[in-house]
Amino acid sequence: MHNPRLMTHVRARFWAQRSAMGCALLALASGFGGVGCGDTTDDRPAQWSFISATIIEPNCATVSCHSAVAQRSGVDLHTRDIGYHNLVDRHFVFPGDSNSSSVMFLMHAQGSIRMPPDVPLPESDIALIGRWIDSGATNQ
Amino acid sequence: MRRIFLAGFATLVVSAALAALPGRAEAYPQFQFSSGTTRCSQCHFSPAGGGLITAWGRDESGDTISLGGDGAFLHGAWSPPSWLALGADLRLAATRTTDGGTESPQSAWFPMQADLYARAAFSDSVSLYLAGGARGEVRPSDPSIGGRASSIPDRFISREHYLMWRPSATGPYARVGRFYAPYGLRFVEHIFYVRRYTGYNLYDETYNVSGGYVGDDSELHVTAFTPPPSSFPDPLQSVGTRESGGAAYYEHRFAGMAALAGQVRLGFNKETTRYQGGLVGKLWIEPAKMLILGEADVARIEVTGVSVGETQFVGFIGPTFFPVRGVMAMVAFERYQDAINVKGAARNAVDLEVNFFPWAHFEVVLLGRYQMVGSGQPGATDASLIMGQLHYYL
Numbered sequence: 001m002h003n004p005r006l007m008t009h010v011r012a013r014f015w016a017q018r019s020a021m022g023c024a025l026l027a028l029a030s031g032f033g034g035v036g037c038g039d040t041t042d043d044r045p046a047q048w049s050f051i052s053a054t055i056i057e058p059n060c061a062t063v064s065c066h067s068a069v070a071q072r073s074g075v076d077l078h079t080r081d082i083g084y085h086n087l088v089d090r091h092f093v094f095p096g097d098s099n100s101s102s103v104m105f106l107m108h109a110q111g112s113i114r115m116p117p118d119v120p121l122p123e124s125d126i127a128l129i130g131r132w133i134d135s136g137a138t139n140q
Numbered sequence: 141m142r143r144i145f146l147a148g149f150a151t152l153v154v155s156a157a158l159a160a161l162p163g164r165a166e167a168y169p170q171f172q173f174s175s176g177t178t179r180c181s182q183c184h185f186s187p188a189g190g191g192l193i194t195a196w197g198r199d200e201s202g203d204t205i206s207l208g209g210d211g212a213f214l215h216g217a218w219s220p221p222s223w224l225a226l227g228a229d230l231r232l233a234a235t236r237t238t239d240g241g242t243e244s245p246q247s248a249w250f251p252m253q254a255d256l257y258a259r260a261a262f263s264d265s266v267s268l269y270l271a272g273g274a275r276g277e278v279r280p281s282d283p284s285i286g287g288r289a290s291s292i293p294d295r296f297i298s299r300e301h302y303l304m305w306r307p308s309a310t311g312p313y314a315r316v317g318r319f320y321a322p323y324g325l326r327f328v329e330h331i332f333y334v335r336r337y338t339g340y341n342l343y344d345e346t347y348n349v350s351g352g353y354v355g356d357d358s359e360l361h362v363t364a365f366t367p368p369p370s371s372f373p374d375p376l377q378s379v380g381t382r383e384s385g386g387a388a389y390y391e392h393r394f395a396g397m398a399a400l401a402g403q404v405r406l407g408f409n410k411e412t413t414r415y416q417g418g419l420v421g422k423l424w425i426e427p428a429k430m431l432i433l434g435e436a437d438v439a440r441i442e443v444t445g446v447s448v449g450e451t452q453f454v455g456f457i458g459p460t461f462f463p464v465r466g467v468m469a470m471v472a473f474e475r476y477q478d479a480i481n482v483k484g485a486a487r488n489a490v491d492l493e494v495n496f497f498p499w500a501h502f503e504v505v506l507l508g509r510y511q512m513v514g515s516g517q518p519g520a521t522d523a524s525l526i527m528g529q530l531h532y533y534l
Contacts, residue, residue, distance in 0.1 A: 070379070
């Protein structure tokens with residue numbers, strides 16, 4: 001009742017599709033290792049607007065942490081301006097002196113729980129924040 | 141007698157737990173293909189999956205996924221009228237984390253989720269979907285909680301509520317309201333990088349106008365979204381970057397055992413513009429009882445007033461095994477690089493998650509996660525998480 005040629009065609013198509021999917025997933029997996037090996041020079045701008053949008057908001061203004069609703073410890077970091085004033089006006093940041101700024105101790109988990117507590121920031125991100133503080137910590 | 145006991149138990153647990161808990165979006169992409177269903181919307185009322193499950197999904201939970209039991213509402217002791225579907229999710233969790241800091245390790249237990257769901261059909265094609273629950277904290281005893289959510293009314297949230305036109309299980313649909321714009325692998329675990337860093341973290345739901353087409357071999361979802369207006373009360377506010385924009389997701393399935401999807405998302409506000417796109421792959425290998433899931437996204441972020449943008453990468457890949465009925469085990473590798481051109485700006489994570497479904501409506505989850513942050517560079521940090529969850533759904 002079965003058409004042998006049709007069955008052969010169906011099987012071939014089935015295995016071709018499976019192979020294609022396997023190759024796609026393999027390429028995806030191998031791509032992970034190569035993506036973002038990057039450069040040792042960090043030329044990102046040490047500007048608060050950049051740091052807030054790319055580091056602080058996605059990592060800190062989350063769920064039950066420093067979002068507008070949760071404001072854990074009374075700290076709200078969900079926008080550039082609000083986040084800036086929360087950090088600087090409340091002396092988590094001392095402009096010009098990253099070594100005295102408590103936000104650096106928090107990110108390095110020195111004497112306190114690490115911030116952020118669930119996904120630590122890479123040292124390159126912390127160093128960028130340190131450079132912003134040392135350069136005067138302006139709201140630009 | 142057993143059904144009456146279970147229904148009474150369920151009512152008691154739900155009533156007690158709804159006092160103070162956070163919620164999560166519920167979806168198990170691992171069940172696509174592996175349970176014999178090819179479309180997420182076969183088991184969920186949502187055309188893109190997640191949330192309240194259908195009668196088909198409830199049957200699957202008892203007959204295919206769990207070791208036994210009746211997956212129906214109230215364990216089958218009482219059935220709502222055909223135009224109404226009800227449900228609830230409750231989770232308790234305990235965690236132990238290490239991060240190399242002076243306060244590490246830390247342990248916590250907390251009520252993770254308490255959500256109620258209702259879906260009312262007004263006709264064969266129009267329905268209203270409501271989900272509401274309570275938000276909370278991992279460290280609820282922490283006296284430092286000082287935000288608006290410290291008051292009782294603001295502890296509640298309706299993460300999803302939408303009106304939908306959907307004349308049949310397959311074919312075109314449209315919906316308007318609050319939900320996640322369909323995009324990516326929407327795991328239950330919101331800590332996975334492909335959720336957290338693509339705009340789909342916990343409580344990131346936006347207000348949307350969405351539509352698409354769901355077919356047997358493919359589906360398309362197109363969405364325009366905007367954050368809740370700031371004038372809305374806190375129970376309707378979202379968390380995270382407040383963006384407006386659009387998202388599209390197209391998935392094509394092959395022979396009922398594989399799928400390849402392409403997706404794009406554009407989000408913008410007065411501070412940033414975010415262009416994001418990626419691929420999703422799913423492959424079911426029946427002889428091995430294994431489903432491989434993968435997602436890779438690249439995002440380009442332009443910041444207002446800054447001449448230099450930033451390119452990010454986020455990815456997930458891993459097999460999920462179904463060795464015996466009632467058990468699901470996933471091993472995964474994740475990567476998130478917040479600056480693709482900077483060496484050492486990456487987080488890599490290895491996850492091992494085991495889900496045990498001893499009886500319909502019950503789930504035990506064990507999750508181990510090891511993160512390597514900035515590996516190979518000075519200041520590299522490792523962090524680990526061990527989490528146990530008890531999950532009951534009504």
